[in-house]
Amino acid sequence: MKSRDIALVGILLAAGAIVRYMSLVIPGPIVANLVIAFYSLAIILVVPKISEALGIGVIAGLISALISHSIFPPANLISEPIGAVVCILVFMALKDRMxxxxxGITTFVATLxxxxxxxxxxxxxxxxxxxxxAKAVTLSGFVMAVVPIVVITAVVNGIIVSMLYPAASRVLER
Known part of the structure; x- marks a missing residue:
């Protein structure tokens, strides 16, 4: 990646971290993860190699693990790199056809x-x-409660990136 691309990724990851951190003041167990939206936007704008997207996901995972109040924050160290790799793969498959x-679709799928x-x-x-x-009922309750949150977050992230992408891509063209 070029230094300009690295700076862009860093700025977008920082913006996502700030927004996520600010959202932690909202009471309740549900906090949107806009880090995913912002690293997806970065990946879509920069179109890095798969290994570079994985690196972006690792950094996003570290950020998310540090500022998360989820049930197990270290799980972000696995989930965010997966999301970043899925993001670049889906975008590469869709960018010329759609x-x-x-x-938006890329971000939706990456968030899922x-x-x-x-x-x-x-x-x-x-x-x-x-x-x-033995507590499988509790586990199924956890899944039934969290999966809809994931889907709603994916929809919101897809909409956010769909709205931000045109302006962000025009800025990069300058």
Missing amino acids: KLAAP ASGLSFVGVVIVLLLAAPGML
């Missing part, structure tokens, strides 16, 4: 990949905990 819709992998990591950890298998 120019206008590609950023990140969120559902986060839920998967938490499920594995809960099932590995002693006596947790």
Whole structure:
């Protein structure tokens, strides 16, 4: 990546972190993860190699793990790199066929990949905990409560990136 691209990624990751951190003051268990929206926007604008997208995801995972109040913040270290790699793969598949819709759809799918992998990591950890298998009802309740949040967040992130992408791409063209 060029230094300009690295700066852009850094700025967008910082913006996502600030917005996410500010959202932590809102009471309640549900906090949107706009870090995903902003790193998706960065990946869509820069179109890095897969290994570079993975690196962006690792940094996003570190940021999210540090400022998260989720059930298991370290799961972000797995879910965000997955979301970033899915983001670049989906965008590469869609960018020539669906120019206008590609950023929103890409972000939607990347958010789903990140969120559902986060839920998967938490499920594995809960099932590995002693006596947790007997509490499967609680686990299914967790899944039924969190998966709709992931889907809603994916829709919101897709809309946000769809709105930001045209202006951001024009700025980069200058």
